[in-house]
Amino acid sequence: MIRCICVDDEAYASTLLKAYIEKIPFLEFAGSTTSPIEALGWVAENRADLVFLDIQMPELTGLQVLKLCGNKCKVILTTAYPEYALEGYEHDVVDYLLKPIAFDRFLKAVQKAQTLLQPTPTVASMPAPSAAVPSVPAPPEYMFVKGESKNKFLRINYADILFIEGLKNYVSLYLPKQRVVTYQTLRDLEEQLPQPPFYRVHKSYIISIDKVNMVDGHTLYIQDKSIPIGETYREGFFKLIREKEQG
Template sequence: MKRIKCIVVDDEPLAVSLLGSYVEKIPFFELVFSTENPIEALEYIQKNEVDLIFLDIQMPELTGINFMKIVGNKMKYILTTAYAEYALEGYEHNVVDYLLKPISFARFEKSALKAQERFAVNQDSQDSYFFVKSSGQQHKVNFNDILFIESIKDYVNIKTENQEYIVLDTLKSLENQLPENFARVHKSFIINIDKIEKMDVKNVSINSDIEIPIGETYKSEFFLKIKK
């Protein structure tokens, strides 16, 4: 199993430092970012791959609950709070656990193991769909219906056989949520390999009338995947 990419978001500098040191002690965790500013965290998530967020519920600029409403369920969360009564608010989101301050390493380690188990289950499962937020609503999208996904500035267009969904996300983030029959073929495109009708060294044709370029950076890995 790959290491779980973690960020820490807490308005208290000591809490950021402590949680960061805890994360670095867990062999299957990787600390990729930490901040006292939730707005900075939102900007980081838009541009980088993140799996798990250690998130303080009570922050003056943006509460943890509102933070999760903005980001949605594409991330998993471990909530941190000084007040036990606030922790339960988060369970409608993709929350693995909550940690009540002050946080001991022993309690943190239990939470980490719970996260590891959750990620392992997700990797082993054969889910045939995921949910994406588009036009203010959560939409269930079947993987088998997806033709390709295109990056458009800060958004992605998930194109299915009958619909398209404009989602605030990155291709890099979506790659980790897609099954093995998807491949990145270009800096701006992920395709469903099962939908390929024909191809050459420069382009892939999907559903006859859709032609997608194969970027030089992705060519070797893509053709290796096709051979497998």
Template sequence: MIRCLVVDDEPLAQNLLKNYIGKIGSLELAGATSDVFAALDMAQQQKVDLIFLDVQMPELTGIQFMKILAGKCKVILTTAYEEYALQAFDLDVVDYLLKPFSFERFAAAVQKARERLQPLQRENNTAEHLFIKTEYKIVRVAVKDIRYMESMRDYVSVYTENERILTLQSLRTFEEQLRTSSLIRVHKSYIVNLDRIDKVERRRIVIGDKYIPIGETYQDEVKKRLQQGNGSL
């Protein structure tokens, strides 16, 4: 979880950022303020990981703020002015968001921050978590909670114990992320969680009341993975 702080003297800008942060499951809002000195104090005490910082602030500019901060936490600058970009990147800013910016642009900046804050996160997420992009938000889902995924024409359904999540991401995208996890591609239209399999019969996997076919091209790999877990096929 990435703890975020919004520092902006415009209430509308604060509200937009709080709304965007709320849509990404890996972000936690630690606060929103126009008080740059309170924000510096939080950052220096390492109470936050990432600051969304306006450049034009009444008491300190975002550039001055970053110089005082001296790399204590990561910063994404949010501003309507382009002219500070060169200085900002010299100070190792994660990203530079020009107002007004879309949620998609915001999410891309967050991804950069995630990579900077947790260099091994992609590798860890392969085994433990997925970030699934839905129509309105990005959802963090634990791999252990996923029962199976099903490709249905233009979208993929991700079935967990309690819900069905729809995404336009492809099964191939998930397959590439999950090579070291308990999830495995068993058919051109299915990925299943090996830990959720109830039984295997007649080239079909049974998870609860769902019967999932095993594609011919996937049989050897499925057999290998099941044997590693003392199963049989």
């Protein structure tokens, strides 16, 4: 088992991570704290193999804690600010998760940690197969996106998303009866979304292939909205369309 602790000054973030950790058979929740100082004590006491570490915190920043931890544990950074990603990777973190964290993106990160902390045994030392191997639960069919205030998060069902438009550091999620704007880049959101049905068709657009009404040349239509198909994405998009037609 990989023992995990969560260090975040927002209780909601730790609660969400705790729920995710408890879904994964090879993870064990070992505690959460809002204090970076307390977290350093836990690491020194060898209470954690993997730390989910927020960056913006009082007393010490997550990056300062990361430096003080040294090589005593593995770290996955969690933050709402993408500009810290490069510095985090320079300190050899396992992964960098942008809030609000979707379960499938969380799962990808902890699988990286498992590879580092629990290497696959050689054939000679592999134990006999167990009669019942626990399976990793399927990702949820929704995600949470950050609202207009600090601790407000909105649940968005994947099945409700028609398409998504990127607006610099913001994205607009178009749903059947509303539009939701959240602070996040289109690239980061693309990593969270299940593919299929979502597919990027332009530098500014991700669409749900299931919601496309018509494709005409280099333009596709979802309800009354026309969306251009970027040159970079055309070959892959039309290949997907042909596979759908044959399937």
